Amino acid sequence: MDIQSVLVLFGTFAFLMILGVPIAFAIGLAAFATFLLFMSFDQSVYIVAQQVASGLDSFTLLAIPFFILAGNIMNRGGIAMRLIEFAKVLAGRLPGALAHCNVIANMMFGSISGSAVASAAAVGGVMSPLQKKEGYDPAFSAAVNIASCPTGLLIPPSATFIVYSLITNGTSIAALFVAGYIPGILMGLSLMVVAGIIAKRRGYPVAERPSGQEVIAKTLDAMLPLGLIVIVMGGIIGGIFTATEASAVAVVYTLFLSVIWYREISPRELPGIILESAVTTSIVLLMIGCSIAMSKAMAFADIPYSISDTLLSLSENPLVLLLIINLALLVVGTFMDMTPALLIFTPIFLPVVEDLGMDPVHFGVVMTFNLCIGICTPPVGSALFVGCSVGGVKIGQVLRPMLGFYAVLVALLLLVTYVPALSLFLPRVLLGY
Amino acid sequence: KTLRLNHNNPEDHPLHKSMQFMAERVEELTDGDLKIRIYANAQLGTQRESMELMQNGSLDMARSNASELEAFEESYGALNLPYIFVSADHYYDVLTNDIGADILASSEDKGFIGLAYYIEGARSFYANKAIHSPADLKGMKIRVQPSPSAIRMVELLGANPTPIAWGELYSALQQGVVDGAENNPIALTSARHGEVSKFYSDDGHTMIPSVVMISTSSWNDLTDEQKEAMRTAARESMDFHREQWDAMSAEAVETAKSELGVEFVEVEKGPFIEAVLPMHEEAAAKSPVVADLIKRIKAAAQ
Amino acid sequence: MVLRLVITIAFAVLVACVVWQVVSRYVLQSPSTVTDEMARFLFIWVALLGGAYTFGQRRHLAIDLLPVITTGILRLLVNIGIIAAIALFAGVVMVYGGLDLVSRTLETQQVSPALRLPMGLVYIAIPFSGLCILYYCLTFLADLFRTGRGPNEQEGTASVGGPLD
Ligand code: NA
């Protein structure tokens, strides 16, 4: 194993990151430093500059800004309220009805917006005052919101899978999207089971039975926003359009919905929403461009190969190796956000798991699931931060009720890891993957 | 000394095996002085990126094809013209004689030099109906590679050229996003297009070779013996590749017929040739270099 | 600001481009052969200009630990180090390396496959956005000495988490 290049790459990256350099630049400089080991100064700057721009040259990647834009339009268009009302209809008769409602609303909202943080803020913002009024422990309701908000990253459409597809040289996005359904829904359901047990023990109430008329009205009201999922996923599975085209259609649909149909956004607000989406996107995109440069630097230095060799020398048992990789990713997830963790560790671990005969779509689901847990854990966890802030509780308070949820999520992660069918069954049936 | 060679095929692809053959021969011929390390699956970059990296010497070698190379060196355009070759033998003859050698050498001042051509068979149309003449193509949406000559050719034949990414083509054919595509018969089996397109109409419009290249600066760093070894190994690997490819192609046709139920349609090429012939004149009018190459290629057919 | 206007318009055009691709295929039955490439190149520009603009807004994702826990001269040094590292990347890689890439691709007359556009024009986005970032580095440095504000300190409350979280 070529220790020198590993040290230069990870040493530069770690030093700059701890110093507080924005992660995109830290990644780019680490790539540059690694290339300097193999070629001249002029050649190194040339290859990094090329990779940063060229890494963005992908029609697939366009789907990310479009899905983000569609999500932002939806968020301003007041869909959270409509989805929550519909979730109440679905979960009203269960003990701890509002907790279940929170999970279901997160699954629907997250599916559409593709953002755990936006979901935790929009859904949790509405739900936590309601829950407080009915006597729920605020730490418990915040924990439910935090643990369930990442479901939308697994339930498609999901920008996370697009990033994964790109960094793995084009793993089928349609297959990844469809593969996310069962694990994402299982994640929501198992959280509901735990929440239900706790709610029953504490005697949290069921909701009032709504009238038949209300049920119909609320269901119909949620159909239009949920129609987005039907259009996007139906179009992709049916082969009518590609993921990127679907994302552009999603933008048009949400525009129609919130500007013309609901009239909740005035056309004058649109430039602001577009710019905000461009800003959010470019944070990811610059990081992607630099990560592509880093993955090329790793390939030049044979780093994935070395790491794969080292791991394979630890054990030849695939079960053990997958456990090691999952543990490593869980540790990474505690202190790193989703996107950089995905960008940096996918090219390192994918060759190893492919050697073990694992399908790249399956690994994409495992990786995403794992990092979903990561954004709920301290010290760095975006879902944790946002969930605590909208729930009005301190991080220290929420950790106790979170423990049960962590346990169930980790158990489910292992299940998703060791039962490939959970991920691959749907793509096989629906797409002939 | 080890040279890095980057390409975008998987490791079980015949092109990869031919490059491996070349690498082994180079190592033998130089008694281990010169090695080639092959990076499959575009690990070091796409074909276009590889070209740009070779131009500044960050990458030693790469494989691309004549269709992509046209954007870097116009001479390759002559090989991409439909019906420029009259037979598989004429095609291989041009690639191995001085015309092929001149094209390989033509890009020296652009930062790279061609070493070997690897044939990839003749490309034909496939769809869910038989295509006997250009009239059958009228109004059909045909997937093409995003190159001006491919687009122009399909237009001249009366169809609607539709650029779709290779990875999405299977479902595009299945769902009718496009009505047909064009490629060699191996696409029917390796990309399973034979499952969704049941007629392969053997019009053989283009024969576009892959090209293995070395950066001009890496080439100039080699000793004369090393250059000679590279040339020998490259030439030997061309023949090795041709044999391998022809065997695979025949096998693909068999599998497509027997297992996928694809019907192979004999096509009268005359009307096709007539329809696309203006392209030869257009290409010649645009560049004297290409005009000269076209004349020489046609002369070699006699 | 100009950058803001350009990004907003380019983004809107981008959406239109891809929608047109779907419309031309299904409604007009004559698929567009250039929207794919046009969208990809426009996107590179939007992404890189957006990256520079976002940097100017101090919104790139960083682990803001050292600049927060240190004080006095040490904090100043940490912040100078951050700005220097960014300026190094923007100046050396994006401007110097980017210009090399642009001039080489223009020199060898490489063109894009569908639009036949010189690739050099696409790549100009790199040095251009590098220059913008360098400019912001200078203003951040001035801010640091004048008001003590570090390069990662956003106005108002900082947004939390990665954009895809
Ligand atoms: Na989603």
Ligand code: NA
């Ligand atoms: Na965390």
